[in-house]
Amino acid sequence: MAGSKKSLDSVIKNLDSIKADDFDTDGDRNKPLLAAYALVSRLETPWETVSRLCMSQPALVASLKTAKDLQLFEKWDSIGNSTEDSDKLTAMVNCDPSLLGQSGALNKFQLQDQNISIGSDSPTSGNKHVLQEVSANVFKPTEFSISLLQPKFGEWINWLYNGSLPSFHKMPEFLQNNDYKPPTNPANGIFQDAKGYKGDLFHYYAEHPREGNSFNQLMDGIMARQASRLDVIPADSFCKWVYPDTAARLYLQDLPGVIANSKCPEPVNKMAHDFFTPQPIKGARVYYMHSIVHDWSEKPAHKILEMLRDALKLGYSKLPIDDHVVPDKSAHHQTTFFDLTMMAFVVGQERTETEFRTLIEAAGYRFVKVWRSPLAPQAIVEAEVA
Ligand SMILES: C[S@@+](CC[C@H](N)C(=O)[O-])C[C@H]1O[C@@H](n2cnc3c(N)ncnc32)[C@H](O)[C@@H]1O
Numbered sequence: 001m002a003g004s005k006k007s008l009d010s011v012i013k014n015l016d017s018i019k020a021d022d023f024d025t026d027g028d029r030n031k032p033l034l035a036a037y038a039l040v041s042r043l044e045t046p047w048e049t050v051s052r053l054c055m056s057q058p059a060l061v062a063s064l065k066t067a068k069d070l071q072l073f074e075k076w077d078s079i080g081n082s083t084e085d086s087d088k089l090t091a092m093v094n095c096d097p098s099l100l101g102q103s104g105a106l107n108k109f110q111l112q113d114q115n116i117s118i119g120s121d122s123p124t125s126g127n128k129h130v131l132q133e134v135s136a137n138v139f140k141p142t143e144f145s146i147s148l149l150q151p152k153f154g155e156w157i158n159w160l161y162n163g164s165l166p167s168f169h170k171m172p173e174f175l176q177n178n179d180y181k182p183p184t185n186p187a188n189g190i191f192q193d194a195k196g197y198k199g200d201l202f203h204y205y206a207e208h209p210r211e212g213n214s215f216n217q218l219m220d221g222i223m224a225r226q227a228s229r230l231d232v233i234p235a236d237s238f239c240k241w242v243y244p245d246t247a248a249r250l251y252l253q254d255l256p257g258v259i260a261n262s263k264c265p266e267p268v269n270k271m272a273h274d275f276f277t278p279q280p281i282k283g284a285r286v287y288y289m290h291s292i293v294h295d296w297s298e299k300p301a302h303k304i305l306e307m308l309r310d311a312l313k314l315g316y317s318k319l320p321i322d323d324h325v326v327p328d329k330s331a332h333h334q335t336t337f338f339d340l341t342m343m344a345f346v347v348g349q350e351r352t353e354t355e356f357r358t359l360i361e362a363a364g365y366r367f368v369k370v371w372r373s374p375l376a377p378q379a380i381v382e383a384e385v386a
Pocket residue numbers: 202219220223253254255258273274275276289290291292295
C-alpha cells in the first residue's frame with residue numbers, strides 16, 4: 001500500500017513538474033502537449049469524458065460569455081487585476097451576488113477547467129484555470145483570463161455564440177434533412193440554415209459588421225499563432241525598417257470591407273479584389289493564399305484557382321496554399337475540428353494531399369510538393385502553373 005502511494009505521488013510530482021517554458025522550441029512543447037491529451041483520454045472514464053463534453057465545457061463557455069457581457073475582465077483590468085473577493089467583484093460588474101457568491105455560477109470558473117485536487121503536497125497552481133482561487137471566495141485573474149482582453153482571443157467567445165454554436169446546433173438536423181450529404185452550395189449551408197440567411201458567409205459578414213469584426217479578430221489570432229512556423233518578420237519591422245523596397249511591392253488583397261479595416265501598414269499596397277474575378281496583378285513571384293481554399297467546396301475552389309492561373313508566369317511564379325493538409329491516417333485533432341467547422345460554417349473542407357493534387361491539377365497547375373512543419377498541423381502546398 002505504502003509502495004503504491006509512493007509511486008502515485010511520484011507520478012503526480014513528475015507530471016506537475018512539467019512546464020511550458022521547459023522546452024527550447026514551440027515544436028518541442030507541442031509533443032508533450034499531444035502526449036498529455038493522449039494521457040487524459042487514457043485516464044478518463046466514459047463518465048468523466050461525457051460529463052466534461054456535455055456538462056462542464058458548455059457550462060464553462062456560457063460562464064465565459066456571461067463574464068464577457070458583464071465586462072468582468074475589462075473592469076478587473078482597470079483596477080490592476082488585483083486579488084479581490086466576490087463582494088467586490090459583484091459590485092464591480094453590478095450583478096446579483098448569487099452569481100459570483102460562494103455557490104454561484106461564475107465563481108466556479110476555476111473549477112471547471114482542468115482543476116484537479118490532488119492534495120496539499122502537490123501544487124495545482126499550474127492548472128489552466130480561468131480564475132485562481134486564492135482563498136475561499138477570493139479570486140485573482142490568470143494569464144488566460146487576462147489574455148481574453150486581447151480581441152484576437154476574447155472575440156472567440158463572441159464568435160462561439162454568434163456563429164459556431166448556432167451552426168453546430170443546426171448541423172445534425174441539417175444533415176438528417178439532406179440525406180447525410182455534406183452541403184456543397186456556399187450560399188445554402190448549415191450556417192445559413194441557422195441564421196435564416198441566403199448568401200455566403202462573407203456576404204453575411206459584410207451585412208453584419210459586428211459579427212464580421214469578431215471573425216476578423218479570430219483570424220488575427222489564428223495567424224498570430226501560425227506566423228511562428230513561417231519565419232515571418234513582424235509586419236511593422238518588415239514594412240517600415242527592414243525591407244521598405246520589397247514591402248512596397250507586396251499587395252494585400254481581400255474584399256473591400258476587410259481591406260478598409262486592415263491594419264497592414266504602409267508601404268504594403270492594400271487592394272480590394274474579388275477572387276472570383278481575374279487576378280489583376282500579373283507575373284508576381286508569389287501568390288500566397290492563407291486559409292482561403294479550405295473555405296470553399298470543389299466548384300468555387302476550382303473557380304478561385306482558375307481566376308488566378310493566367311496571372312502566374314510559367315517557370316517563375318509560385319502559388320503556396322497554406323491550409324491543413326490532412327494525412328491519410330491519424331489526423332491532428334485540430335485538423336478534424338477545423339474540417340467540421342469549415343463544413344458547418346462556410347461549406348468548406350480540409351483536404352488530403354490527394355484532394356489538393358486533384359483540385360490543383362484540374363485548375364491548370366502543377367503540384368510541386370507539400371511543405372510541413374512540426375509546429376502546426378497546417379502545411380504549405382506548393383504549386384506552379386502547368
Ligand atoms: C478565413 S479568412 C482568411 C483571411 C486571411 N487570408 C488570413 O489568413 O488571415 C477568408 C478571407 O477570404 C475573404 N474572401 C471571401 N470571399 C472573397 C472574395 N470573393 N474575394 C476576395 N476575398 C474573399 C474573406 O473576406 C476573408 O478575409
